[in-house]
Amino acid sequence: MTRVSKEKRVEFTIKAGSPEKLKSGCVVVGVYAGGDLTASARALDKAANGAIAALLARGELDDKVGATLMLHDLPGVAAPRVLLVSLGKADELTDKSYRDAVSAAAKQLAGSVAADAAFVLTEAELPHRDLAWRLAQAAQILKDSTYRCDELKSKRDESKKGVKKIVIIAKAKDTAPLEAALRRGSAIAEGMALAKTLGNLPGNVCTPTYLATTARKLAKDHKIKVEVLEKGDMEKLGMGSLLSVARGSHEPPKFIVLNYKGSKAKDKPVVLVGKGVTFDTGGISLKPGEGMDEMKYDMCGAASVLGTFKAIAQMELPINVVGLIPTTENMPGGSATKPGDIVTSMSGQTIEVLNTDAEGRLILCDALTYAERFDPVAVVDVATLTGACIIALGNLTSGLLANDDDLAAELLASGQAAGDKAWQLPLWDEYQDMLKSNFADIPNIGSKGAGTITAACFLARFTKAYKWAHLDIAGTAWKSGADKGATGRPVPLLTQFLIGRAGQ
Template identity: 70%
Template sequence: MEFTIKTGTPEKLQTGTLVVGVFAGGKLDGAALALDNAANGKLAAILARGDLDEKAGATLMLHDLKGSACERVLVVSLGKQDEFGDKAWRDAINATAKAVASGPATDAAICLADSIVPGRDAEWALQQLTRAIADGAYRFDATKSKKDEKRRGVTDVVLLTANRISAGMEVAVRRGQAIAEGMALAKDLGNLPANFCTPTYLAETALALGKQHKLKVEVLEREDMEKLGMGSLLSVARGSHQPPKFIVMRYKGAKSKDRPVVLVGKGITFDTGGISLKPGAEMDEMKFDMCGAASVLGTFKAIASIGLPLNVVGIIPATENMPGGGATKPGDVVTSMSGQTIEILNTDAEGRLILCDALTYAERFNPACVVDIATLTGACVVALGKIASGLLTNDDALARELLDSGTASGDRAWQLPLWDEYQELLKSNFADMGNIGGRFAGTITAACFLARFTKAYKWAHLDVAGTAWVSGDAKGATGRPVPLLTEFLIGRCGSAEA
């Protein structure tokens, strides 16, 4: 999809679909007013009849509007003006994205960038708008025998503004498109079935990404992990015929002496639960248990496309969690790379077992901070639903950065406590710790487990079990938290023009 930002008014534009925004019950302004004047008040008359719902995100398609040179006019409700904020804006742009992605027009002009949300600026609006339109065009058909060769939807988009175009606005458009492309990669990886997206496939994807964007990529094999003493990670891999992979990616956008941000993504390419077998219902969705890894790959694609002046390391421990004659059993004790021993009370609490060795490995990079991303606990879905990712951290300033990045990107997180009192729940009679903490506070005790391996640096944990994919008729990966992570890394650069 190609994006162009232009200055002008909409009435003379020759395009397949022209998009304008209007507030409920209010006077027309901006692009909508210019269009209405050209149509001798026809647009206002149509809206006065009540054809457009007042709710933000409602749409009305008009054909061959008098006075307009375009084929169609898509009118999008921005909701009530005195209630206009981030949510209403996102509802409007997401509805726009859906409409232009499913319509017959191949080109569109979108006049929404001047509808500024209170407390936001034009650059923010353009980045969010571009990302939404590009993401709305995402389709997954890689595993279908018949591809849709005549796809509907736009391929060329003009973002029209009445204001002078600044360098920052152009950067915002590029960023929005790059984030959408990163989300698309994360979605593709998540949506692929586990017989396609194996640990080896993740490693090959990382190597291909490295070649495309000149990243340094290293893939450690089982023997390498054994030499490093990654007994915890390898205990998860024992039941699978697929070889585990430990992927390390390096993006260098700053000086060599600058300490990197390290992203660690959980890469369980299929999770049966191991010997602690999961129920069969919806087990197919356990192909999404590598969405943490997918988000790291997607974020690397985004930041490399943008060219952020920052050093970033990505670490992906990848394996399947399968039952079998060689699989780890409940009650087994393993030794992690850190030297700490773990009693495995439940083999379905495997994500923390691969992450803990990756978090120990991260120390060698002398990181500015480490953020791990994992579809870790069902308890997080119970606590926060599908709206917010769970956030737990040993550093409040890092928490604030991530929370603010989530709010700015619309890919929100919510902080849960990481108090020492919860550590008591991980006691074991036979090892330094158990890998589960009992029935209560499952998201917190999982993070408490990880915290025992992150004492050497500032660290945050994102539990994306509720946000990385959706179920039902719209089943599929969401691409989250690529927007949050990319916004966080942009903020870390300290340059608006990065």
Template identity: 60%
Template structure:
């Protein structure tokens, strides 16, 4: 898919299809007015017949509109003008692409002046459009012997702006959007792969391949290396599986190495049975998505390298399977983490925090500006926030606010939950420094409390993506989130620190 930014209005352009907006009650947006004038009222006359009111997301495709240079004109409903917002734009772009997929349109012209919103600039719109278009074309059919033939004929998207002074910033936003979308696709691919393919060893190979093709250094620690480091908590999860655990470390330097990095830690449980605390059989296939935190780290590092951001970023991925066997960890076992703290494992299905805590301790060696861990950690987060919003907690209010703002800006939102000292009491153990679960109440918060005990030496935030990393049902598959949020955060930090 090619993306192009051009300066101009609808009157003098030509192509396969122009998209122009209609607000509710048949009010024409700017570009629609221009084409209507060129056609001597043809568009307005059609609307008076009642074929379209302008309800948000509705579409009406016109052919050979007189006086215009486009073969087709697609009218798209924008809803009430004062209510059109960022969420509306995402839905409208989806409707446009769905309509055009049923045609032979090869190129489409979008006029950004039609999508008028408070606080949203043209470069933001360009970035969102690119992410939406690339995402709509995503298909995962590589494991099918006869892939579905649902390819669209659309090959080029042209975004028109009116002010030439905005051309450079919009072109930069286009490249950023493309990098983010491709990073999301990488995360989706890894999440959607079958768990007999996407193993810890496979993830390690993907990391090395990424490093070879981009300005990234990759290092993979095996179980013997982790034993030497004292990562007893991580290794306790791996001991029930025949697949060896790995600790993947990716290093991207967009600045001098002396500049302290941001560290992303992604949970990489490539399949989670629950271990001895076995999960119910229903929907257990979806536990292949339990490595989505790892996928988001790889996708984000890809995007950061593609954008060549002036920032240093480290990705740490503890990856293993969680399987039941004669060697598997048992409820009641006590293990010693890399930090030296001991953990009583009351539930082997609370394994994500056990591999993350050692990775968070390992992160100390990089003297980070901040550490963000990303994990499909708790079903409680899905109950609290549903499938729309990621949970967010941390030990630094400024860092949390920066992440919330990044999510709001890019449309990949998170919501802060409390991390007060009172919740720490839930993790008390009679036999170790802490238990790995805190009971049913406040499960998302107690999981973050557990992780917080390993993050005393730096600014830290935790993203629980259990509800947002994948979809169930007929549209089952990875979403690629929170790659956009992480990318926007790092883009903002690179501007602040440059």
């Protein structure tokens, strides 16, 4: 097993205090557009005899949200550094602009020589968001900013730069809810880090066996039960659809079952299902060579399930959750499934494989059938399923389809709260007419158009026994270009959804 990336640890504490008297290496405060100072910035400015206001009057700090200005050795201020962060116009502060401001501060702190910092941006008030929400978001963003993916480099980043301890300045008689919020944000960031690392690892390292080993380690470190079904087990269960994808690979497929029991044994679980194709060549329907290296990220659904389990276990969330991860490679080869082959799923439905590159739905459908045995209160599957979703929604928003509108609304609200948004697409019966086969019960691809919807329509054929939602994260789980790499999404959305389900 390869070395797991260790993000630089960031410790959070809460205290009350006057910003000008804090002896931290850096004090981080917000400034509104037009030189309008937040309460803490005013206190610092007063101690410094108006030095901050004078600098702002000269235009030293841009009004654009996220602009920063590092000041050194201000007179009357105990801290050697003061980081000013622009919050934009006070009456236009939104969830996004708040996160952007925190992200800008996090970037500066990650490269700072200061060992600790006092963070006061959380005093910036937003409509409909309390202090606990602002603290959780700040902790998540600040910790996530320390993530590095260098475990396979011969020389790792050994830089000593970066803040290690952050004091959140907040006035509250009862700090317990605020401390819980910090733990929540920190746990989500650590779950994202696990999901990112798994998504970033190459296919020759992160194999189905590697995912199974990771699941076992996660279970050992936390109160989680794990079972790994082997090929023979899947054959006995009749998972012919899943196994058809694995036929061309020398890597053995795995079916990982995670069971987190944080609530009463009689409480029905939420089931999360994550697509785990550790490398997708397209099989016989081979993908173009350009950009194929990025197909190592086709297991980010599985990675996000593992990351979510890590987060909820660290929070000790009072809820029962089952995780199902069908995982395999999709490779060409002499024994690989061919276009036109017909396979039998665990449900007994037969599937005509018209395109072997539409393999995600083939492994998910057997997992969705397997989910029935847990009598779930709800099932959410997560998959980098269709390029059509990237065309429809780009890289900002995950696609959401569901057979229950209340469940869909719950997930949409969770995404809004977490800053990990989804958008609902229709799953009308009329779209089912686009899935017809002359030779089997169902083809694995629909007729031309609406590719994201017809993929979900395929999955819907296997989810009639429970409330179900599908998240297509093809556009949101990965970034291409200069910032190439896994994003850790939708761990924040899934975790927020489970937090809400747990009544936290």
